[in-house]
Amino acid sequence: MKKFSEIVYSRPNLEAYSAELKKDIEAFKASDTLELQRQLFLKISRDSKKNGSAHSFVEVKYSQNSKDAFFEDEKKYFDNEMPKLSPVFKEFGIACLNAKFRKELEAEFGKQFFDLTELQNKIVSEEVVPLLQKENELSAEYQKLKSEIKIDFDGKMRNLSGMSPLMESTDREYRKAASKAMYTEMIKVQPELDRIYDELVKVRTELAHKLGYENFVQMGYDRMGRTCYNAQDITKYRGFVAKYVTPKVAILKDKIAKLQGLDTMYHYDSLLFKDGNATPKTSPEQMIADAQVMYNELSHETGVFFKQMIDLEVMDLLNRENKSPGGYCTYIDEIKSPFIFSNFNGTSHDVDVLTHEAGHAFQCYCSTHFELGEYLFPTSESAEIHSMSMEFFAWNWVDKFFLQDTEKYKLGHLLKSLFFLPYGVSVDEFQQNVFENPSISAEKRRAMWNKVSDTYSPWIKVDNEPFLENGGRWQLQAHIYQMPFYYIDYTLAQLCAFQFYKKMNEDFDKAWKDYHRLCKQGGSMNFLELLEVANLSSPFDEKGFAETIDFIFNEINRLFDEYNKELAAN
Numbered sequence: 001m002k003k004f005s006e007i008v009y010s011r012p013n014l015e016a017y018s019a020e021l022k023k024d025i026e027a028f029k030a031s032d033t034l035e036l037q038r039q040l041f042l043k044i045s046r047d048s049k050k051n052g053s054a055h056s057f058v059e060v061k062y063s064q065n066s067k068d069a070f071f072e073d074e075k076k077y078f079d080n081e082m083p084k085l086s087p088v089f090k091e092f093g094i095a096c097l098n099a100k101f102r103k104e105l106e107a108e109f110g111k112q113f114f115d116l117t118e119l120q121n122k123i124v125s126e127e128v129v130p131l132l133q134k135e136n137e138l139s140a141e142y143q144k145l146k147s148e149i150k151i152d153f154d155g156k157m158r159n160l161s162g163m164s165p166l167m168e169s170t171d172r173e174y175r176k177a178a179s180k181a182m183y184t185e186m187i188k189v190q191p192e193l194d195r196i197y198d199e200l201v202k203v204r205t206e207l208a209h210k211l212g213y214e215n216f217v218q219m220g221y222d223r224m225g226r227t228c229y230n231a232q233d234i235t236k237y238r239g240f241v242a243k244y245v246t247p248k249v250a251i252l253k254d255k256i257a258k259l260q261g262l263d264t265m266y267h268y269d270s271l272l273f274k275d276g277n278a279t280p281k282t283s284p285e286q287m288i289a290d291a292q293v294m295y296n297e298l299s300h301e302t303g304v305f306f307k308q309m310i311d312l313e314v315m316d317l318l319n320r321e322n323k324s325p326g327g328y329c330t331y332i333d334e335i336k337s338p339f340i341f342s343n344f345n346g347t348s349h350d351v352d353v354l355t356h357e358a359g360h361a362f363q364c365y366c367s368t369h370f371e372l373g374e375y376l377f378p379t380s381e382s383a384e385i386h387s388m389s390m391e392f393f394a395w396n397w398v399d400k401f402f403l404q405d406t407e408k409y410k411l412g413h414l415l416k417s418l419f420f421l422p423y424g425v426s427v428d429e430f431q432q433n434v435f436e437n438p439s440i441s442a443e444k445r446r447a448m449w450n451k452v453s454d455t456y457s458p459w460i461k462v463d464n465e466p467f468l469e470n471g472g473r474w475q476l477q478a479h480i481y482q483m484p485f486y487y488i489d490y491t492l493a494q495l496c497a498f499q500f501y502k503k504m505n506e507d508f509d510k511a512w513k514d515y516h517r518l519c520k521q522g523g524s525m526n527f528l529e530l531l532e533v534a535n536l537s538s539p540f541d542e543k544g545f546a547e548t549i550d551f552i553f554n555e556i557n558r559l560f561d562e563y564n565k566e567l568a569a570n
């Protein structure tokens, strides 16, 4: 098999491609036999995958070395040329929806492609291109503003991401001071944060109106490719979180406060364990070697998968000069393989890359049999099931990474996952309120955040911090600015990953089979259909929701008891 390093890159001629695509679309429309229409459908899909492959390759190469002038140029070429193709693809979408043999094509390739195309057509139109550009500009402005915030703390200038490890310090006074330093800078830029969001809300509302929506809520759902649930379902679901999760998290927060000897937990007291959160104990190289052993033992297919990831050189994990920050999993069609990119930093995040990102990659690896590029990854609430569940499938082996911190890691993992739900749904409800009331002032909007947050997370106590008191917490959450309505997806997937956790405790092999079957379906079905494939109950089903949360809560209490026993013994 061809390795990543053996890919020979040459720039595709996107102008010629566009001309050929237009010709193919005309022929597709005019096809009077099923076979002809089917062949053209497949050709268009293949060609698009081929260009996508070159594009992904360029993105990977550039993120591996941002000083590489050649790939910087190539990236610019794609950035300039790709948007020009979008009206042509829209035309193909319309042609598919009106295809003479649509019924037959649907029967062979699945309904999901056509359902997604229908939504795509609703949200793209030549007329709104300037508004979309404006939206991108504002989103970039937010990112720039945030990345330029510098905090002078403890003898060092730091950016926002450099501050987050300090919030896990075991020294409370240090955490408090770090938090003070950070929010002192945040409140200085709050007027700008307010202005950018205000403009974003206006632009998105105008976009929605131009495209015939009442407000941006449904448009946001359509953008996320949600074909099987709506805002009413989500409203009900958020109610389940308030009813079943919030009271349990309140109990656990109390327990943690007592264990740490704190009377009141303030906003800077997110530390889970008095003596610090779990950290990996081995070198990055050892971790990768241990991950291979883990995947060999987990199942035959994961063993083959991980060996292939190493053999094809499609994991770039270690920190290096000139590498872009962050991490991702993408797909390179030329070698029919996913690619994982990350920057190891010595925290438990490194283990997450080897489990979470590998979960995304394994699903993609299992889905390369699909002819349609649209089916390589599912919509995001489904995609996060594979990654978050793989984090749990790895539990039997995480002692390799965490040694004496293993029990602490497991307890911390479940706690963080459960604690995330009230915050996750707050972010979603806030956005719905915002877009249903697009003309209220920035002050009122921030007050609205506090009200929502109090509903789901009543334990949050602010210790004299104006930025939080005036409702600014959400302004740190990039998704609200850059990917509206995305955030709820993490919580939906978490509910599904919890169910896998429960299943693996009952029957590990059966749980794995359900998971593997789900991975092989890729994005060929919608969320609710995929849940059926995996024998999972829908997060919109109250009974299943309550049972899952009960199980997790009991598990947390069991792990707490074990952890306390361990503490007492040492």
Ligand SMILES: [Zn+2]
Residues within 6 Å of the ligand: 356, 360, 384, 387
């Ligand atoms: Zn993910």
